[in-house]
Amino acid sequence: MEEYQMQILVCGATNCRNNHSSDIVDNLKLELEAFALDKKVKVVKTSCFGLCGHGPVVKILPDGTVYTGVTVEDISDIINEHILKGRKVEKLLYRDPVTGKTLTDENQLSVLKKQLRIVLRNCGIIDPENIEDAISRGAYLALGKVLTEMQPDEVIKIIKDSGLRGRGGGGFPTGVKWEIARKNASDEKYVVCNADEGDPGAFMDRSVLEGDPHAVLEAMAICGYCIGASKGLVYIRAEYPLAVKRLKIAIEQAREYGLLGKDIMGTGFDFDIEIRYGAGAFVCGEETALIHSMEGLRGEPTVKPPYPAQSGFRGKPTNVNNVETFACVAPIILKGAEWFSSIGTAKSKGTKVFALAGKINNVGLIEVPMGTTLREVIFEIGGGIRGGKKFKAVQTGGPSGGCLTEKHLDIPIDFDNLTAAGSMMGSGGMIVMDEDDCMVAVAKFYLDFTVEESCGKCAPCRIGNKRLHELLEHICKGHGTRADLDRLRNMSVVIKDTALCGLGQTSPNPVLSTLDNFFDEYLAHVEDKKCPAGKCRDLMQYVIIKENCVGCTACARVCPVNAISGERKEPHYINPAICIKCGACMEKCKFDAIVIR
């Protein structure tokens, strides 16, 4: 078999494809053939390099040179200079705008990459069912350091100085939380890990637990040492079976190695962790409801204060943190508060993991420093909107968050900026919507979810959300009036102000933010009785365009309710009174003669 001496990697991701990277691949192959090099040099298509702002990207192996902004015209230079003569093509190298220095290989260029993995540092690298893999990557080193070299107050100071804020949604400073739990004296205290990830489309915590469970266990033990607890509990939903299994194995192995249990690493510190299962109720992500659920009671929230740090699990001081928050702890201890606080924005430090979902090309998990803009996340890392459609909105923070639009794309993502923009950080789900999504229907979808998940304890949430949902349904059916829009807004504000817990206080957010950002769309629904995105079934009408219809009768034959009439070879007509809007005719028509109006 012929051995290839060189390989040329060309980014074939959508972003770069828009910059004609497939032309580059084709032309490279042609030119290589012309030089009879096609048996010596291989062209390989790759997915995104994460350098989309500088695409298309071409990388040459074995020397690892990376060229940016390559065009079809540059191909002959690459072949003549680099491949044949072994000289780098200077003009295609990335030049640092500040220093003017050229960066030649991927290692140097990594500074341009938008993603930084702190929480996900071991995900995809270690075998989560083998503790030695984790140890070889530095797991439990921070615990060892804390137990032998540091006082609890020192550790809490580091966490406070690092600026770490709770990643579950609220953004409360973690160090302060630990300090309060430490100050409340008690014979027994508890450390709880909240792994009840309930936002639709969010899977950050699951991936961390499936990929690197030890990161969480280690941090829980560190927290236990700081607040004076000897018992940890992981509250996880039973619908995450793989995460549960790996967590169990991790706990057993840690005990076996003396990293959990009695006398950890010979230091005399005892800490053990148990798992508590949740049945997947959204409200149990709220810390008081979570604690009640763990106690075997109904998963209902109670008024705070008392905070769990004062009186939590079994009435003892309890510190509840989210999976991702815990996963940040060990690197902070080992690398220092200054290192962590150097990443991010003024008030939000470190990185955040986001789950990209919806109408986006690179669906998946990403971790970026706080302060990265939505545009960078969606259009560079996320690879843009699927099918080349137009971006319409992105929902952050799940059912508690709001929809952000085009005009918000350039705000740096952090806790405060997202709140100011009318959404929230939430746990990190990001659902991207394109021009085909109806925002009234989106608000209704989230209300569907909150109505279903409301525990029913307080009236504003139980009754108010139901009424909101009915109003939205009314509007989507075409029965809404202008006054309904005012009613929607008023009721939303009242629910926000009066509901008992975080679920109810935030559930009207999708309604309010869509009202703010997409008022036109609501107006179209109530005044023109039209759905601009063509999603609301009751507001749309299938119409045959006379000019395009050839009278083939295919639509009339497929219609299940005989709503289509017309002579053969004559334009047909759909009777809106009979039509059930199933869409079968539109699928069947070969002449694009049927449209939705």
Place this chain on the structure above:
Amino acid sequence: MKKIKSPAELKKLRDDLISGRKPSSNADPAPGSVRIRVHMGTSGIASGAAEIFNFFITELEKRNIHGYVIKTGDMGYCFAEPTVEITLPGKEPVVFGNVDKFKADEIIEKYIKNGELVDGVIPANYQTISI
């Protein structure tokens, strides 16, 4: 395994694992062998990663290739699952996406045997901290 009695013992265990004094699946592959990580979180498994994991194990043996296959969590490349990472001795790891049995076969024959890359490479688009 004997219990770890002090943080110093933990550090020693780590050093042994990194230097290869103690065998570790996470260590860089020795000359003539290969390390294959199959990303098997929920989304990987749902896309068929378990089948690919077994395929690599049986095929390496059949084709007399020395190496080890590890299952890990997901990398976050949900758009390209199943994904696998191949590390040849002395080389940077390479991740391939959308791996089915045909792709896995191509990877073994071309990349693992000859170092020849195949379409579907996912370049590392992130930096990772090291501890």
